[in-house]
Amino acid sequence: MLAAPAVPVALGFSDAELAAVRADVPILSRTVRAGRRLVYLDSGATSHKPRQVLDAERAFYEQHNAAVHRGAHQLAEEATDAYEAARAAVAGFVGASADEVVFTRNATEGINLVAYAMSNAATAGPQAQRFVLGPGDEVVVTEMEHHANLVPWQELCRRTGATLRWLSVDDDGQLALDDLAQVVNPRTKVLAFTHVSNVLGTVNPVAELVSRAREVGALVVLDACQSVPHLPVDLAALGVDFAAFSGHKMLGPLGVGVLWGRRELLGAMPPFLTGGSMIEVVHMASSTYAAPPQRFEAGVPVAAQAVGLHAAVDYLSALGMDRVHAHESALTKALLEGLAELAWVRVIGPTSTSERGAAVSFVVEDDGVAVHAHDVGQVLDDLGVAVRVGHHCAWPLHRRFGVAATTRASFGPYNGLDDVQALLDGLHRVREVML
Amino acid sequence: MDLYQELILEHYKRPHGAGLREPYGAQVHHVNPTCGDEVTLRVQVQGTGSDAVLRDVSYDALGCAISRASTSVLYDLVVGRPLHEALSTHTAMHAMLTSRGADAGDEDVLGDGIALAGVAKYPARVKCALLGWMALTDALTQAGAGPTGHLTDAKESAG
Numbered sequence: 224m225l226a227a228p229a230v231p232v233a234l235g236f237s238d239a240e241l242a243a244v245r246a247d248v249p250i251l252s253r254t255v256r257a258g259r260r261l262v263y264l265d266s267g268a269t270s271h272k273p274r275q276v277l278d279a280e281r282a283f284y285e286q287h288n289a290a291v292h293r294g295a296h297q298l299a300e301e302a303t304d305a306y307e308a309a310r311a312a313v314a315g316f317v318g319a320s321a322d323e324v325v326f327t328r329n330a331t332e333g334i335n336l337v338a339y340a341m342s343n344a345a346t347a348g349p350q351a352q353r354f355v356l357g358p359g360d361e362v363v364v365t366e367m368e369h370h371a372n373l374v375p376w377q378e379l380c381r382r383t384g385a386t387l388r389w390l391s392v393d394d395d396g397q398l399a400l401d402d403l404a405q406v407v408n409p410r411t412k413v414l415a416f417t418h419v420s421n422v423l424g425t426v427n428p429v430a431e432l433v434s435r436a437r438e439v440g441a442l443v444v445l446d447a448c449q450s451v452p453h454l455p456v457d458l459a460a461l462g463v464d465f466a467a468f469s470g471h472k473m474l475g476p477l478g479v480g481v482l483w484g485r486r487e488l489l490g491a492m493p494p495f496l497t498g499g500s501m502i503e504v505v506h507m508a509s510s511t512y513a514a515p516p517q518r519f520e521a522g523v524p525v526a527a528q529a530v531g532l533h534a535a536v537d538y539l540s541a542l543g544m545d546r547v548h549a550h551e552s553a554l555t556k557a558l559l560e561g562l563a564e565l566a567w568v569r570v571i572g573p574t575s576t577s578e579r580g581a582a583v584s585f586v587v588e589d590d591g592v593a594v595h596a597h598d599v600g601q602v603l604d605d606l607g608v609a610v611r612v613g614h615h616c617a618w619p620l621h622r623r624f625g626v627a628a629t630t631r632a633s634f635g636p637y638n639g640l641d642d643v644q645a646l647l648d649g650l651h652r653v654r655e656v657m658l
Numbered sequence: 659m660d661l662y663q664e665l666i667l668e669h670y671k672r673p674h675g676a677g678l679r680e681p682y683g684a685q686v687h688h689v690n691p692t693c694g695d696e697v698t699l700r701v702q703v704q705g706t707g708s709d710a711v712l713r714d715v716s717y718d719a720l721g722c723a724i725s726r727a728s729t730s731v732l733y734d735l736v737v738g739r740p741l742h743e744a745l746s747t748h749t750a751m752h753a754m755l756t757s758r759g760a761d762a763g764d765e766d767v768l769g770d771g772i773a774l775a776g777v778a779k780y781p782a783r784v785k786c787a788l789l790g791w792m793a794l795t796d797a798l799t800q801a802g803a804g805p806t807g808h809l810t811d812a813k814e815s816a817g
Contacts, residue, residue: 594723595695595721595722595723596722597695597721597722597723597724597783597786598662598722598723598724601661601662601780601783602662605661613692613694614694618694621694627694627695627696627720627721628695656662656667657662657667657723
């Protein structure tokens with residue numbers, strides 16, 4: 224772990240601090256493709272795990288393993304305490320209260336939970352009326368959404384007869400807000416958008432969008448998958464109603480995500496998945512349900528993964544999210560500046576380096592000949608440089624920019640300028656081979 | 659690297675038989691959902707039964723070097739051939755590409771196609787190399803000339 228900051232915050236981590244972080248992440252010491260150093264630039268897809276996270280998950284299984292919230296034996300007590308401590312830690316990490324944090328399998332499940340709860344609302348009694356959608360109602364998303372924050376809303380509209388609308392994206396990768404007042408209107412029941420684009424790196428104007436949603440009484444659902452792991456986020460202060468993020472993108476284990484919701488909304492919302500652990504009283508013909516967050520956690524919960532996520536937020540907190548953000552911003556800036564010198568690389572998204580997430584997507588093209596992203600990724604992979612290629616689960620956004628696929632580099636706290644340089648060097652090799 | 663042999667890059671940069679042509683008996687559109695690669699492919703079969711000949715395969719491909727080179731190789735290997743030979747070429751190509759490197763391919767059967775043998779070692783790219791070939795068998799089926807009991811890939815989803 225890091226000692227006290229030795230360099231000004233704006234510069235991110237010192238070499239020694241970066242070396243310490245890298246030493247904590249075991250996978251970074253392996254080699255790939257004939258002995259090359261792993262240059263991992265795909266943290267936007269999933270992050271690598273510090274030993275502290277792996278140790279915490281292992282310790283849970285070795286010392287406390289039990290079904291949480293069931294049983295009265297000592298292990299069950301310890302497992303429950305560990306699970307609830309994880310909830311409190313994760314809540315604290317995003318400025319929330321523990322009873323507003325629901326553990327899910329991933330962010331996708333969190334968003335689906337809200338969407339399905341809304342379609343269950345029609346038959347869930349008077350307190351759930353505010354969640355009911357029908358013909359004439361509208362759900363608004365944006366053109367830059369990850370499929371996880373698009374398809375669940377398409378499906379909700381299909382089930383309820385509501386209409387899906389969206390805010391478009393301009394050529395610089397920003398939301399076009401000229402028609403915000405028209406698209407988000409009194410018929411809008413839900414406004415769902417991403418905090419930070421997983422493709423463009425755009426940081427969306429949450430305050431402006433929330434303000435418009437408030438004027439028309441729409442619920443705001445925030446996809447925080449690319450913000451919570453990379454910058455300080457206070458969900459309550461953002462003013463949104465729900466937010467979803469994934470543990471595995473923030474140094475935590477696979478298999479655990481978070482849905483945060485305002486207490487009064489979670490309290491009035493019907494369940495999505497039903498079964499054990501989420502009930503209050505069960506009879507043969509009908510049941511009543513527990514208060515949140517248990518109402519939304521049917522089945523034996525993912526306790527070991529939650530405990531791992533607890534260790535991840537402790538790790539990130541010890542680094543300091545403002546410093547993580549400063550570090551990754553410095554890398555993003557260095558990459559954008561490096562790419563700007565390559566006339567045959569075109570960045571898709573904001574080219575400005577201020578207010579940008581830790582992902583940069585681009586296409587390689589020269590004289591009208593574009594190198595397919597798969598080929599870019601393959602040549603880079605041979606050099607040990609791992610990037611994401613394809614549409615990054617944002618196909619409509621790629622269509623909007625007229626490209627089938629892009630190459631994306633995305634950063635984590637363990638990346639350094641050497642990784643940026645390896646990518647830039649690799650792109651020269653791509654040009655040699657493919658153009 | 660193994661993957662981008664000169665021969666592959668040649669086919670990629672100057673694909674053989676590209677473009678959609680008339681006449682044709684069936685047209686299909688196949689997509690690789692992991693990357694959005696697309697191919698529109700037409701077949702023209704002449705004759706029936708054991709006399710059937712694959713007169714033309716024309717295509718419009720959008721995709722990576724591997725998928726485009728593989729479709730170009732496909733054109734060279736199957737156009738003008740008896741249908742049963744075209745189908746066995748498909749079988750040989752499929753076997754090589756899905757062998758994880760165990761099957762280096764027979765140059766007598768696969769011609770330039772053996773340059774694609776390296777793809778088998780990169781599982782994520784096998785779908786790219788198979789895109790045109792799967793479109794071919796689908797188009798032949800739609801034209802009533804497809805393989806019977808022939809292996810077909812389950813459609814994969816992603817993203």
